[in-house]
Amino acid sequence: MSEYIVEVENLTYSYPRKSNVLVDVSFKVRKGEVLGIIGPNGAGKSTLCKALNGLVPHFYGGRFSGRVVVAGMNTLEHTVAELATKVGLVFQDPEEQLSGFSLTVYEEVAFGLSMLGFPPEEIDARVREAIEKVGLKGLENRSPFELSGGQTQRLAIATVLAIKPEVLVLDEPTAQLDPIGKFEVFSVIKKLADEGSTIIVVEHEIEELATFADNILMLNEGRIVAQGPARNVLSMVEELKKYGVNPPSVTELTYLINKELGAKLDVPITLEEAIKIYSEALGVM
Amino acid sequence: MSGLGMGLLRKTVAEVDTWIHRLDGRTKFLFFLWISGFAYLFCDYAVTAFFLAVCLVLAAYARVLRPIGLTLLVIVVPWIAVNAVILGLPFGFPWNETVIFEFELFGMRIPVYYEGLSWAVTWPLRIGVTISAAMLFFLTTNQARLIATLIKLKVPFRFIYMVIATLQMIPMLMDEANTIYQAQVSRGLRTDVGLLKRALHYFALMVPLTLSTLYKVQVRAIALESRGFSAPVKKTLLHKTDFDKADYMFFAAMALATIGLLYIYFTYGFSPIAHMRYYIAG
Numbered sequence: 001m002s003e004y005i006v007e008v009e010n011l012t013y014s015y016p017r018k019s020n021v022l023v024d025v026s027f028k029v030r031k032g033e034v035l036g037i038i039g040p041n042g043a044g045k046s047t048l049c050k051a052l053n054g055l056v057p058h059f060y061g062g063r064f065s066g067r068v069v070v071a072g073m074n075t076l077e078h079t080v081a082e083l084a085t086k087v088g089l090v091f092q093d094p095e096e097q098l099s100g101f102s103l104t105v106y107e108e109v110a111f112g113l114s115m116l117g118f119p120p121e122e123i124d125a126r127v128r129e130a131i132e133k134v135g136l137k138g139l140e141n142r143s144p145f146e147l148s149g150g151q152t153q154r155l156a157i158a159t160v161l162a163i164k165p166e167v168l169v170l171d172e173p174t175a176q177l178d179p180i181g182k183f184e185v186f187s188v189i190k191k192l193a194d195e196g197s198t199i200i201v202v203e204h205e206i207e208e209l210a211t212f213a214d215n216i217l218m219l220n221e222g223r224i225v226a227q228g229p230a231r232n233v234l235s236m237v238e239e240l241k242k243y244g245v246n247p248p249s250v251t252e253l254t255y256l257i258n259k260e261l262g263a264k265l266d267v268p269i270t271l272e273e274a275i276k277i278y279s280e281a282l283g284v285m
Numbered sequence: 286m287s288g289l290g291m292g293l294l295r296k297t298v299a300e301v302d303t304w305i306h307r308l309d310g311r312t313k314f315l316f317f318l319w320i321s322g323f324a325y326l327f328c329d330y331a332v333t334a335f336f337l338a339v340c341l342v343l344a345a346y347a348r349v350l351r352p353i354g355l356t357l358l359v360i361v362v363p364w365i366a367v368n369a370v371i372l373g374l375p376f377g378f379p380w381n382e383t384v385i386f387e388f389e390l391f392g393m394r395i396p397v398y399y400e401g402l403s404w405a406v407t408w409p410l411r412i413g414v415t416i417s418a419a420m421l422f423f424l425t426t427n428q429a430r431l432i433a434t435l436i437k438l439k440v441p442f443r444f445i446y447m448v449i450a451t452l453q454m455i456p457m458l459m460d461e462a463n464t465i466y467q468a469q470v471s472r473g474l475r476t477d478v479g480l481l482k483r484a485l486h487y488f489a490l491m492v493p494l495t496l497s498t499l500y501k502v503q504v505r506a507i508a509l510e511s512r513g514f515s516a517p518v519k520k521t522l523l524h525k526t527d528f529d530k531a532d533y534m535f536f537a538a539m540a541l542a543t544i545g546l547l548y549i550y551f552t553y554g555f556s557p558i559a560h561m562r563y564y565i566a567g
Binding site: 053055059079080084089091096097098100101102103107111113114115116117118119120123159160163 | 452
């Protein structure tokens with residue numbers, strides 16, 4: 001058994017009407033790792049997410065070459081439904097994730113489990129656990145369409161968590177949320193990361209991503225242009241900006257201080273790190 | 286689906302609980318087919334009006350009279366009005382012969398015919414029966430429970446997809462139409478215009494509305510698939526899918542009514558009250 005739970009090798013993919021959306025993409029993810037995927041719009045991030053649960057190419061068609069193996073299952077050899085137990089995909093727009101005919105939060109979370117044939121007692125236990133995990137306890141009987149944006153996205157995450165997939169893939173889960181909604185969703189993702197879940201998350205909120213991602217992969221025009229530990233990739237200020245990705249503010253500030261003033265400060269990627277580095281530099285600790 | 290459409294479903298399916306809501310979806314769907322069939326079997330505005338009244342009484346009991354009534358007001362009433370002019374007046378309806386009354390316009394005496402007027406009323410009423418029964422089914426049926434029933438009946442997933450898409454299309458269309466209309470209004474579309482112009486505005490929305498709804502249905506299909514919808518396993522049904530006493534009583538009532546209606550049909554013909562002379566006009 002491989003030490004990697006996700007293995008993507010030389011993945012090249014074209015939609016039926018759009019060529020080379022992904023070109024020769026290769027990476028691996030260990031169990032319990034959090035991989036952040038960044039890049040400008042149109043870089044192929046969402047397509048990569050869909051390739052991980054088999055929607056690409058099973059649902060979309062197109063030309064697919066290379067290999068994607070998740071939890072030992074080659075996505076080309078298994079249906080999306082079969083892969084659903086291994087890979088949980090959370091969509092950008094939470095409303096798109098919902099079945100549309102469940103009248104309560106409880107029913108919505110239970111839907112996937114019932115489709116996968118879990119016994120009723122286990123469905124009940126898993127639904128309650130998932131709802132609690134995303135902080136929606138008490139809202140079980142609320143209509144999914146009466147929730148706030150952040151709550152709806154947390155519900156979408158719960159629907160996936162209930163299935164207990166080995167890999168959780170989140171495609172810009174905070175893109176359509178207000179600041180409170182973003183905070184709520186990031187809190188859940190951080191909690192899951194702390195619990196050791198394997199997470200692949202596409203995110204534009206680099207500052208937040210820096211606080212929980214172990215590794216970062218940057219895509220541009222379908223190709224990987226950088227990958228490695230979060231600290232290494234996010235410290236590549238010039239590279240990030242070249243591809244239209246804003247590095248964390250504290251990283252950019254420190255980079256500029258080092259560059260312009262000749263200082264030799266460690267480059268922080270989170271606010272906490274920056275406070276520590278600057279406190280030491282200013283001798284206030 | 287967020288605003289109008291889901292609000293309507295929520296209000297009618299989730300927050301109201303009558304014996305009609307508790308009837309199995311299959312029972313209500315059978316009722317829809319049954320009453321629509323009889324509405325077309327008879328060619329009699331009085332009988333059809335009776336069928337419509339039955340639907341509306343059930344709708345009132347299930348507290349869904351308002352949306353159904355509004356739909357009928359928008360579709361059936363204007364249709365009857367236009368039909369009455371075209372068929373009831375001497376504009377060439379071939380079987381017009383019995384003059385009910387005459388009125389004077391610009392110095393001319395214009396007759397109004399019974400045959401044309403009967404037809405003018407009967408057809409929209411038939412459609413009204415179909416719409417009312419279909420909406421009664423849709424607005425009082427928990428979709429998740431209906432889908433559980435279809436799964437239990439071993440209906441192919443492709444067909445269940447179609448049912449889901451159809452059921453979701455209605456509230457989605459309502460939401461999308463509302464959103465697009467508001468967007469148009471905020472971009473200067475005048476709302477202080479007549480009914481006809483406003484109807485034309487809605488017509489202009491049809492293309493973006495259809496495209497965006499189709500896209501949403503496709504995305505919903507992807508979401509369902511990602512959650513194992515067509516997984517080749519025995520599904521766990523969380524909703525009761527068996528007929529209960531109320532369903533059997535409803536079936537019995539329909540069976541009795543069928544006997545009665547067939548007796549009337551074979552004894553008194555297709556138009557027992559209005560005595561319309563032709564089943565097919567043209």
